[in-house]
Amino acid sequence: MTSWLLLAEAGVPEGGLFDLDATLPLMAVQVVLLTFILNSLFFRPVGRAVEERESFISISRADAKQKLAQAERLEADLREQLKEARQQSQRLILEAEQEMDRLYREALAIATADANASREQARREIDSQRDQAMASLNKYADKLGDLIVTRLLAAS
Amino acid sequence: MPLLLPFAELEVGKHLYWQLGNLKIHGQVFLSSWVVIGALLALVVVGTRKLERDPRGTQNLLEFVWDYIRDLSREQIGEKAYRDWMPFIGTLFLFIFVSNWGGALVPWKLIHLPSGELGAPTADINTTIALALLVSLAYFYAGLSRKGLRYFEYYVEPTPIMLPFKIVEDFTKPLSLSFRLFGNILADELVVAVLAFLVPLIVPLPAMFLGLFTSAIQALIFATLAAYYIGEAVHEEHH
Numbered sequence: 364m365t366s367w368l369l370l371a372e373a374g375v376p377e378g379g380l381f382d383l384d385a386t387l388p389l390m391a392v393q394v395v396l397l398t399f400i401l402n403s404l405f406f407r408p409v410g411r412a413v414e415e416r417e418s419f420i421s422i423s424r425a426d427a428k429q430k431l432a433q434a435e436r437l438e439a440d441l442r443e444q445l446k447e448a449r450q451q452s453q454r455l456i457l458e459a460e461q462e463m464d465r466l467y468r469e470a471l472a473i474a475t476a477d478a479n480a481s482r483e484q485a486r487r488e489i490d491s492q493r494d495q496a497m498a499s500l501n502k503y504a505d506k507l508g509d510l511i512v513t514r515l516l517a518a519s
Numbered sequence: 520m521p522l523l524l525p526f527a528e529l530e531v532g533k534h535l536y537w538q539l540g541n542l543k544i545h546g547q548v549f550l551s552s553w554v555v556i557g558a559l560l561a562l563v564v565v566g567t568r569k570l571e572r573d574p575r576g577t578q579n580l581l582e583f584v585w586d587y588i589r590d591l592s593r594e595q596i597g598e599k600a601y602r603d604w605m606p607f608i609g610t611l612f613l614f615i616f617v618s619n620w621g622g623a624l625v626p627w628k629l630i631h632l633p634s635g636e637l638g639a640p641t642a643d644i645n646t647t648i649a650l651a652l653l654v655s656l657a658y659f660y661a662g663l664s665r666k667g668l669r670y671f672e673y674y675v676e677p678t679p680i681m682l683p684f685k686i687v688e689d690f691t692k693p694l695s696l697s698f699r700l701f702g703n704i705l706a707d708e709l710v711v712a713v714l715a716f717l718v719p720l721i722v723p724l725p726a727m728f729l730g731l732f733t734s735a736i737q738a739l740i741f742a743t744l745a746a747y748y749i750g751e752a753v754h755e756e757h758h
Contacts, residue, residue: 378532378533378534378635379532380531380532380644380705381644382532382534382545382644382645383644383645383648384542384543384544384545384645385539385542385543385544386544386545386548386549386643386645386646386649387645387646387648387649387652388649389544389549390548390549390552390640390645390646390649390650391649391650391652391653393549393552393556394610394611394614394649394650394653395653397556397559397610397614398606398607398610399606400560401559401560401563401606401609401610401613402606402610404560404563404564404567405563405566405567405581405585405609406585406588406605406606406609408567408570409567409570409578409581409582409585410585410589410605411570412570412571412572412574412578412582413582413585413586415572416572419572
């Protein structure tokens with residue numbers, strides 16, 4: 364290849380575009396050295412940093428996912444508790460209302476019975492007093508009739 | 520090159536030669552590549568000094584780049600093998616990207632060299648062939664280390680008729696990789712330089728923006744193809 368390339372440069376004693384010499388192997392050695400240096404200074408440390416970050420991110424993501432699931436579980440749990448508590452309070456309110464209703468009815472019944480009883484008693488008292496009054500009135504009327512009869516008879 | 524004579528300032532194909540024993544190397548390529556590598560390392564060191572779980576500042580940028588490279592290599596190589604090859608693909612991408620953008624954004628012309636001029640390291644054919652050959656070695660190694668000699672089954676799949684084509688592919692892959700990158704970056708630098716030479720104001724700006732775009736695209740193409748070749752080599756055929 365070299366001779367062919369140099370033929371293309373025939374007439375140029377030294378130099379030229381296609382002047383191949385020891386630059387070639389030395390440059391190759393230089394590039395190989397650069398590869399090793401860059402590998403230890405750049406590719407390996409940066410790769411390690413990037414991969415560490417990637418694993419950190421995936422671990423944190425898994426962690427966060429777990430936490431999220433836990434939070435969701437807790438939320439469902441609390442929701443359930445809340446629902447139960449609500450139902451219970453509803454029941455308590457209902458019970459209390461019923462209880463109140465019952466007490467009201469009882470009190471009302473007792474009061475009505477009391478009132479009836481005292482009215483009955485009052486009526487009975489009034490009746491007996493009226494009977495007494497009637498009886499004493501009758502007695503007076505009889506006595507007065509007798510007296511009138513006696514007086515009239517005596518006068519005649 | 521008579522055609523380029525009027526633009527003598529471009530200095531295409533002139534190099535700053537350094538002598539290393541009896542080997543010659545292109546000094547300007549190494550100088551600019553050291554700047555590129557220095558910038559990359561500085562960014563990486565600053566960005567990874569204190570890695571935190573909540574990224575901020577440079578760490579953010581680096582993690583974005585890392586993520587981008589991971590996606591690119593995972594998509595092309597596959598879930599099983601991409602981890603081993605991600606640093607290689609990433610280094611190719613970053614080196615080419617910073618080289619290309621550095622070549623386009625840094626005012627290299629202010630620094631005067633005795634010969635040649637500074638620019639993107641990827642505008643030199645040596646660099647791109649080096650990178651492309653590394654990719655070839657990488658995908659052979661990837662295939663052989665993962666599948667052993669069964670790797671060569673790939674050459675006769677789905678039918679043995681494919682054998683010569685697959686062998687030719689092993690040569691055309693690095694060739695196309697290197698010349699694509701080299702040609703694009705050099706052409707971009709030339710276009711900008713020629714326009715800046717002809718009309719020094721405003722006119723080169725659209726070409727420069729286009730150049731930034733192509734530079735990024737070329738880095739992406741090179742890295743994607745490298746990853747694709749490696750992915751092809753490690754791919755397990757499901758019968």
